[in-house]
Amino acid sequence: MSDRRTYTGPALLSAGFRPFFLLASLFGATAIALWLAVWDGALSITSVFAPVDWHVHEMIFGYGAAVVAGFLFTAVPNWTGRLPTRGWPLATLALVWIAGRLAVAGLLGLGPVAALVVDQLFLLLVGAMIAREIVAGRNWRNLKVLIPVTLFWVANIAFHVEALRTGVALTGHRAGIAILIFLIMLIGGRILPSFTRNWLVKAGHADRPVPFGRFDGFAIFTGVAALVFWVGAASGLTAALVMLMAAALHVARLLRWRGWLTWRSPLLLMLHVAYAFIPAGFTVAALSAVGAATPAATAHVLAIGAVASMTVAVMIRATLGHTGRPLEAGPFLTAAFAALVIATGLRVAAEVMPGLHGAFVNMAGTLWVAAYLGLSGGLIVPVVMPKPDARRPSGG
Structure with missing residues (x-):
């Protein structure tokens, strides 16, 4: 029943x-x-x-x-x-x-x-x-x-x-970002290989992503250790090495998922690109731990690059899938995601080139706003309207 x-x-x-x-x-x-x-x-x-x-x-x-x-x-x-x-x-x-x-x-x-x-x-x-x-x-x-x-x-x-x-609230904001990164490592590690496998099978590729296993558990554990060091604002060689190890393991994780084979599916490729910002963030955190990068650079790679771009990709895919629409981002939503990726690069560039800090921050912020306006425009009809099949009369 x-x-x-x-x-x-x-x-x-x-x-x-x-x-x-x-x-x-x-x-x-x-x-x-x-x-x-x-x-x-x-x-x-x-x-x-x-x-x-x-x-x-x-x-x-x-x-x-x-x-x-x-x-x-x-x-x-x-x-x-x-x-x-x-x-x-x-x-x-x-x-x-x-x-x-x-x-x-x-x-x-x-x-x-x-x-x-x-x-x-x-x-x-x-x-x-x-x-x-x-x-x-x-x-x-x-x-x-x-x-x-x-x-x-x-x-x-x-x-x-x-x-x-x-x-x-320096510690509080790092803790909040760290928890969101953990959720991406955990949930993303389940959905990315699953979605990728399904697409590769449908596309007729012989290659397959490696399913979640002990390696993934070790990568997540190391990632958590790196995040603990970062939340605690740890500095020095030990913290940097842990962060670099986490970065290397999560790069390996991405390679095991065969994301490059999904280039014909922008909606799926978005998830892999978004996840790549996690090892990028760990790398910048390692540089920051030895004084070679600013703390703000790490925070923005993780917050804009990993959290924002992953949540945007997930929102697009979940909305399309759960409202009975084709799993195709289309040029509009793809451009919104791309704007967010570029915004990440510009915001980090603001930390690297202090003389252009203000200009880069404004450009990054403008692209962010454009990305989310585009996302809102792309989602509003699917989320406020019933599923297409729900509007059809029974037997029609």
């Missing part, structure tokens, strides 16, 4: 990815557009954080949390076989996320402690709702997903506390 009852509400609230991917893409464009205006001195904000911390926090715990929620509220029903969270509970959760953005921006007139309480509520509810579904579905093996979600919630609280106590 199926527990899948007919849903008659708005399509936008029929699955977790719909509201949260749309909110994330719109927020990604809006927040950076506002940040560029703040950075150029054309706008001031009344955030409970210092301007830089507001920018950093909202990209990690605003944008990042929305994408994580959209992904998990879509994946968990597939794991448990239960009804997805939809309708008014999903709408309420989206409103809690929006309240967090307003509170942090200082638009609700709350002090730092009250803003913390409002902002942390979103990830707390996400974790609680996922736990309820997994336990109700007796899907015990996926309970482990609550660990990074809980750590992300704790990191958000720690960010607020650190900013309140010291005026700047």
